[in-house]
Structures are given as C-alpha cells and as structure tokens.
C-alpha cells in the first residue's frame with residue numbers, strides 16, 4: 001500500500017477511534033491547529049468524520065465551556081473587561097471611530113473581536129488597531145455564523161452546517177487574525193455568541209477559548225445611549241461586557257461617553273481578557289444583568 005495512503009488511513013483510524021473516547025480526548029483528536037492552509041480542507045473533512053452521528057445536546061450563549069466572566073480580584077477592586085465586536089457583512093462592515101477614539105482618549109484597554117469580513121472591508125483601520133497596544137484583537141469568525149454542527153439557527157441566522165464547517169468558521173477567522181497581527185488569537189466569539197456543545201469542543205481543540213459575556217452592553221448595537229449608560233453603571237467585579245464598534249449610528253458611543261469617565265472616577269479598572277483568569281459558565285453566584293439577546297447582526301431585536 002502506498003505510504004501516503006497508509007498514513008492517511010492510520011490518521012483517520014486514530015481520529016475516529018479517539019472520537020469514541022471521553023469528550024476531552026475526542027476534542028483533542030480533532031485538532032487542526034498548525035496545519036498549512038492548503039491542507040486544512042482535508043482536515044475539516046476529517047473533523048466531519050470524527051463527529052459523524054453526534055447529536056448536540058445543548059445550544060445557547062452560556063453553556064459549560066463558554067467563558068462568561070472572570071475570577072474576582074483579591075484586593076476588592078472592581079475589574080471589568082470591555083469586549084467590542086465588529087461583525088462584518090453589509091451594514092455590519094461600518095466602523096464606529098468615535099467609540100475607538102473614546103477608548104484611546106480615556107486610555108481604556110479592551111478586547112476587540114473582529115470578523116474576517118470586517119477586516120477585509122476595513123484593512124487600514126484593522127491594521128491600525130493591530131498596532132494599538134491598548135487593544136487585543138481576537139477571532140469573531142470567518143462568516144459570522146452561530147457555531148453548530150448541524151446548521152441550527154438563531155435570530156434568523158443559520159449556524160454552521162457541520163463539524164467541519166464549524167472548524168472552518170473558527171480556524172478561518174483565526175488565520176485571518178494571524179495574518180493581521182502576526183500572532184494566533186487566543187479567544188473566539190461566534191457570530192450571535194451561540195454555540196452547541198459539540199461545536200464548543202471544536203473551539204477548544206483549536207486551542208481557543210470560546211468567550212461569552214456576563215453583561216449585555218448594547219444588545220447588538222441597538223440600545224439608546226441612556227440604556228447603554230445605565231447598564232454599564234451597574235457593572236461588577238469580574239464582568240465581561242459585550243458591545244459593538246461596527247454600528248456608528250447606534251447609542252453605543254454616546255452611552256459609553258457618558259458612563260466611562262464616571263466608572264473611572266469610581267476606581268473601576270478595565271482589563272483585557274488575556275490579563276485575567278477567565279471562568280466558564282455556569283456562572284456561580286453571578287446573575288447576568290439582562291435577559292434579552294446580546295448579539296445579533298440582523299436587527300430588529302426583541303425589546304428588553
């Protein structure tokens with residue numbers, strides 16, 4: 001048997017045998033990290049094989065395995081992580097420069113989740129963000145899809161249709177980020193921030209942490225300024241706030257302009273996700289502030 005075919009069969013056998021092992025081991029078997037882009041498609045097919053017959057059990061924004069908050073500080077001071085998404089695609093490709101300038105002016109660090117489509121639509125802004133030390137840039141996917149292995153839908157957006165497609169969504173975004181920043185991202189947030197449990201295993205196998213939120217700051221960039229400000233006014237130690245900087249006509253900038261100086265004067269410390277010890281859902285003793293959907297590329301959203 002030719003050596004190449006033999007090695008491929010051995011790999012396939014190993015991958016599928018490992019898929020019968022407990023979940024953490026199965027996730028490891030599907031690792032496509034580090035492969036050259038030209039052979040990735042083959043790896044995605046292997047991942048499809050790996051998850052053949054698997055039915056997801058859970059679907060949501062805060063499943064176990066989604067990092068929704070971080071460990072409380074030891075000194076009693078309030079630390080908060082602002083995360084701002086740029087979702088891309090059509091109207092989603094806009095840039096809220098006011099919000100970016102505000103963060104820089106106030107010297108507030110933040111974690112920005114960039115979708116590959118947004119980067120491609122705004123290469124100059126993306127390049128400038130990549131060399132701004134205040135910000136860390138992370139993976140918001142290739143096509144901004146909810147992450148599922150069976151095409152499950154949320155807010156009218158169809159999720160990735162297979163395990164391989166989920167891997168492509170995550171890894172494709174990661175590769176685009178690496179192209180932009182020179183380093184592999186550490187965190188991933190799916191379009192809509194929805195995941196199924198199998199897709200979360202795929203995120204982990206790619207060496208990334210799936211990030212959710214504990215505070216919905218602007219509901220996909222749809223809330224008025226007063227609401228954004230009032231939500232942010234209630235942040236607590238360990239909160240991850242989800243906001244957007246791709247909707248310049250929203251109330252996000254004005255709300256942040258009103259509330260951020262106030263939070264600074266109260267002694268709130270803003271951190272990037274890489275600086276803190278992230279904790280995964282379920283959130284113990286930490287009830288999310290709002291119950292309305294936090295992340296949606298296709299308004300209108302249900303009202304809070």
Ligand SMILES: [Zn+2]
Pocket residue numbers: 085086087140144190191192295296297
């Ligand atoms: Zn998004």
